[in-house]
Amino acid sequence: MTKARTPRERKAQRSALEVPALGPVGMARWAWRQLTKMSTALVLLLLLAIAAVPGSLFPQRVQDPDAVADYIKANPVMGPWLDRFQLFDVFSSYWFSAIYLLLFISLVGCVIPRALQHFKAWRSKPPRTPRRISRLPQYRKVMLGGRDGAEAPTPDDAVEQAAAALKKRGYRVQVQDLGTGAPSVAAERGMLKEVGNILFHVALLGVLISVAAGSLFGxxxxxxxxxxxxxxxxxxxxxxxxxxxxxxxxxxxxxxxxxxxxxxxxxxxxxxxxxxxxxxxxxxxxxxxxxxxxxxxxxxxxxxxxxxxxxxxxxxxxxxxxxxxxxxxxxxxxxxxxxxxxxxxxxxxxxxxxxxxxxxxxxxxxxxxxxxxxxxxxxxxxxxxxxxxxxxxxxxxxxxxxxxxxxxxxxxxxxxxxxxxxxxxxxxxxxxxxxxxxxxxxxxxxxxxxxxxxxxxxxxxxxxxxxxDPGRIPAFVSFLVAFGGLIMSLFIARRRAWVRATETEDAQGVRCTVLEYGLLARGEDHRLGAEAEKLTALWTSLWEDRGVREYHLKSSDKA
Known part of the structure; x- marks a missing residue:
């Protein structure tokens, strides 16, 4: 039987399980992280749209002060209360300005760390070739040589030629492990997708700044x-x-x-x-x-x-x-x-x-x-x-x-x-x-x-x-940049590709080079299979005189 615990023991156990207080610095850090989340920025953007609705429902003092005075006179009970909550001055009200400023701060907090992170990723090398390329969503093999007397290229030559071909297709490449018997190349493309995403958010900041400049100085x-x-x-x-x-x-x-x-x-x-x-x-x-x-x-x-x-x-x-x-x-x-x-x-x-x-x-x-x-x-x-x-x-x-x-x-x-x-x-x-x-x-x-x-x-x-309106032209330019960034983020696919070459013999004992390659998408990419087919066609045209033979496995064919 379990010995019953005294109240003092139960209190001591609860105290041991309690999370320590964050303190002022910890609370400030937690609030900043919550504010700079992309989900928070989207909520604030929705709130800004909702907050602008009263501006179309009630007359605005900045546009027609006489209409505001007539409205208050015609509604002696509700009118003064609406005026207290600044519903006749929506776009200069304290609550609309608070949402506007919070959205601006949230976007700045989202964009700057994201841009720095992407800049580091752009300067870094493509990730190393995985040990088991066959586990990638799209996987293919081609065999070079061993047919019609064609001499197969060495694995090192095959990898270097594959790297040059991938570079022409817009991949940034890194050749790895030359001279090891199984050299490979790691390639990556579509870095502009994230650039478009960042440009879109920067342009939103530009729109906010332009609108603010127009309302302040126009x-x-x-x-x-x-x-x-x-x-x-x-x-x-x-x-x-x-x-x-x-x-x-x-x-x-x-x-x-x-x-x-x-x-x-x-x-x-x-x-x-x-x-x-x-x-x-x-x-x-x-x-x-x-x-x-x-x-x-x-x-x-x-x-x-x-x-x-x-x-x-x-x-x-x-x-x-x-x-x-x-x-x-x-x-x-x-x-x-x-x-x-x-x-x-x-x-x-x-x-x-x-x-x-x-x-x-x-x-x-x-x-x-x-x-x-x-x-x-x-x-x-x-x-x-x-x-x-x-x-x-x-x-x-x-x-x-x-x-x-x-x-x-x-x-x-x-x-x-x-x-x-x-x-x-x-x-x-x-x-x-x-x-x-x-x-x-x-x-x-x-x-x-x-x-x-x-x-x-x-x-x-x-x-x-x-x-x-001094913010009119900057707002238009920001809109064009936002539209361009959105198109980039929607239609540019970010992909990674790895190619590995190994030397082997075919059934007749003739030396051959097997080129295996796989592709991986960052996020949803329904065109990844089409890209794999294009790479296969690229290798076929590249080593057409080397007796290239295709035998590949698609992800749906793997056991």
Whole structure:
């Protein structure tokens, strides 16, 4: 019977079996090993993709701050919580940045040791010939000499000739044990497979660095230019500007752009009524100066044909009409005169218009309404636009007077007029009716001696999107390198081959040299058998005049 152990003895035994504590250094080493595993890098890459999903589900502050404000206002309970977790600033959030940095560190920890290990393997000699080549997955034999009076080469000569032939096929070779009676050659090829794998991971690092450089030092801005007006690439000249985290305004390229004319082409094929009036092409003629004092250049800007000024891309992203309006206040002074940018709302370019006139006296004036490029009215009804072309332009406006709230310092949307607290002068529901300005009625006096409004002309405008991304070209190059590395790692096979030559006699007692060779693949290689057949054909052509005879065993034939 086994003697029962006391509690003290059982405790002592458990203590003897316990693993000693790792300590701070050991824990740090263990954490580093876990972080630099390839499986960890794959998990972090998956987490990065998942973390980017909210960026497409919720509006992002860097792209449209007004949409974020509207979302929070429409969701007073959930919106502030989403903002606390930075779901409206996904790509600059602390949790997205943490995953990004961990992935970067993990890839660096994976690639550097792997590259050093492969460099050592490349410089090392091929492994020695195994004693039993017949155990390799692909095994063959050929006999040289002993037929038709052909003299067999010596084993040393056969091995040296085989080594030269393998070297021509791209193997790195090492001849072993010459003069021993059973010389051999060890050969290896496909080292570029691992190079491709390393290049792929290095290129991923390049993509991460390029994207980070673009978000840190790049910028994106929008500008609306009316025909005849200019845009200078300075911070104050943008309508909206989204800089990178570490962007410096002094880095802006000092170029300027003047919009000479804009032309929109519409479908006029009456045989295709479903597509009649749809836009087919947009073209803008610009005058560009790369720097102050530089010679002007005439540039043709079109959709998907951006302007490139020293790496800064200018895209044509929008267009519309800008009616030229003159507003006189109650004192008879011109309070506003110039083009007003409208926002198209349908396929026939029915465009909403908002005009704020804070300089009017004694009271400020505001106007909202529609621009109709081709206005048509039937049976005294309200006109509507029937074509996007500028054939019969008309304005239908409502007017207001009062404090527009522009003097309080609070930013406002230029395309929205807050009518609360304003006195309505003209509207559809007002006894004065709306203001109608067209080719026959160019000027209308406002009620209660608040001035007048006059429709002078219509110009075209374009919306420009200006991008500067210093990481764009490096990211593209990194993508090409990653693609090339992936192709290399997928289609280059890493193989080892050994050839051994021994001297013997055939059944008639004639001296012969037996050449046995085998192949081994590093990993899965379904073309290994085809390579063995190619080597057999190589030996046959090499020793065709030496009475070569083939008798080989495949792996499936071995007992």
């Amino acid at each position: 910028y994106k801005g929008q500008k609306v230019i009316v025909e005849g007006e200019s845009f200078v690439n300075t911070l104050v000249d943008y309508d909206s500007f989204n800089p990178g985290t570490n962007f410096n305004a002094d880095w802006l390229n000092p170029f300027s752009v003047t919009l000479n004319s804009f032309e929109a082409t519409f479908n006029r094929d009456t045989s295709d009524p479903d597509h009649y009036g749809q836009p087919t092409d947009f073209n803008a003629d610009l005058t560009v100066r790369d720097s102050p004092g530089a010679d002007p250049q005439d540039v043709h800007l079109a959709v998907n044909k951006p302007l490139n000024v020293d790496g800064t891309k200018v895209y044509l992203v929008g267009n519309g009409y800008a009616p030229v309006i003159r507003v006189k206040d109650g004192k008879g002074d011109v309070a506003y005169e110039g083009p007003v940018v409208t926002v198209p709302s349908d396929s026939v370019y029915t465009s909403s218009l908002t005009l704020k006139v804070p300089d009017a006296r004694p009271d400020q004036l505001g106007f909202v309404g529609l621009l109709l490029p081709t206005a048509v009215s039937q049976d005294g009804s309200i006109p509507k636009s029937v074509d996007p072309g500028l054939n019969n332009p008309a304005l239908i406006l409502s007017s207001y007077t009062g404090d527009l709230g522009l003097d309080g310092g609070q930013p406002q949307n230029v395309y929205v007029l807050d009518t609360q607290g304003l006195t309505e002068l003209n509207s559809m529901s007002n006894s004065n009716g709306p203001i109608l300005l067209d080719g026959e009625h160019r000027k209308v006096d406002l009620p209660d001696s608040n001035g007048s409004i006059e429709f002078l002309d219509v110009k075209r405008y374009v919306g420009l999107d200006v991008h500067s």
